[in-house]
Amino acid sequence: MIDFRSDTVTKPTKEMLEAMFNAPVGDDVFSEDPTVNELQEFAADYFGKEAALFCSSGTQTNQIAINVHVQPGGEVICHEESHIYKYEGGGIAKNSGASVRLLQGDRGRLTVDEIAKWINNPDDVHFPLTQLVSLEDTANRGGGAIYDFEEIKKIKAFCVANQLPLHLDGARLMNALVETGIDPKVYAAQFDSISLCLSKGLGAPVGSVLVGTKDFIKQARRVRKVFGGGMRQAGIIAAGGLYALKYNVERLKIDHDHARKLESTLNELEWVESVLPVQTNIVVAILKDANQREAIIERLAERNVRIMAFGPGMLRMVTHLDVTSEQIEETCTILKSL
Ligand SMILES: Cc1ncc(COP(=O)(O)O)c(C=O)c1O
Structure with missing residues (x-):
């Protein structure tokens, strides 16, 4: 997961x-x-x-x-x-x-x-x-x-x-x-x-x-x-x-790089309206169709990726030290395939 x-x-x-x-x-x-x-x-x-x-x-x-x-x-x-x-x-x-x-x-x-x-x-x-x-x-x-x-x-x-x-x-x-x-x-x-x-x-x-x-x-x-x-x-x-x-302070920069990778992938997706410009380790995506929020969370969970709802039509992904660069790549591939 x-x-x-x-x-x-x-x-x-x-x-x-x-x-x-x-x-x-x-x-x-x-x-x-x-x-x-x-x-x-x-x-x-x-x-x-x-x-x-x-x-x-x-x-x-x-x-x-x-x-x-x-x-x-x-x-x-x-x-x-x-x-x-x-x-x-x-x-x-x-x-x-x-x-x-x-x-x-x-x-x-x-x-x-x-x-x-x-x-x-x-x-x-x-x-x-x-x-x-x-x-x-x-x-x-x-x-x-x-x-x-x-x-x-x-x-x-x-x-x-x-x-x-x-x-x-x-x-x-x-x-x-x-x-x-x-x-x-x-x-x-x-x-x-x-x-x-x-x-x-x-x-x-x-x-x-x-x-x-x-x-x-x-x-x-x-x-x-x-x-x-x-x-x-x-x-x-x-x-x-x-x-x-x-x-564990200096390594936070790795999490920020990971968050920027997620941001750029999300920005390419047709079901994403916009992404709040990433500054640290939190990525917030605003969906084109707010009603799709739960379905997206569920479909990602089926592929072993857990993310959270963050208000109406919004999703949040937070990077941290238990997420590796390989897992970021894998997640980007999954996101593109949804
Ligand atoms: C901005 C902010 N302040 C305070 C807290 C509270 O921390 P805790 O969960 O340890 O009570 C959180 C927790 O998510 C937070 O995001």
Whole structure:
């Protein structure tokens, strides 16, 4: 089976499993797990931040960050298709009692001009207090679109001027950074907190890290416990994440090349209306006949290729480290023969 449904389907490699098997462990709720501590120090240093927190998932790191930044009744500004709003089970409302100001923007990305229009006047009691701006890079619903770093800098300057924290859902941040070549520390300096998933393109089986200041991470650690996310001998899984961050970043470029090959094949097919221009590892095809979506998914599954529906008349294919160049060739041949 060639599985393009998501980059979350990867299995740990032999080398990663060995690192996990041999990891020294301790009780992480007591901050005594040496491997978790090593991962957290590595991640903090990687992004030039003071501290980091290892968590079970990207949803958890995002929701913890929101909970630390925002008070009940406050408002979060984010894209209408952002993961924190659309795919985290209503967690902003449920966990933090906050409301959202949903903005539109090209392929999941916001601009400073849009954000600036929606900062509520804190002196008018009608409006919730705007307390956080959250971006997503790469933007999943935007088909792996990368933010323009100049725009991020403008958004940061605006947030500083308005005393607003800026959070990044960087589930696939490393996909963006290997493409742009921007230094992780330079990039991360624009954000107060960043959530990075280790279990997507980086190939670890479990986990995400949240980075920020010492004070922010201290508060996040408390929230993680309250959310039931305090883990004990978590070094076993943290070792997979540490391995991923050390050895699986540069190779993301291979996944991006693979995605471009799929893009160019899809663009040749008569049943495809268009393909969102590929920037990283996500390929989104828009069908000429929206009603054909399920039939195409089924016919590909019959040929051992799994892909996912991505909204009306849309299909998504995600490349990752468990898909080889040969499998990309094979998939292109299958796509052409449908
Ligand atoms: C952009 C984005 N953010 C956050 C997450 C959440 O990650 P997790 O599945 O580990 O909760 C995902 C997962 O697909 C994602 O695509």
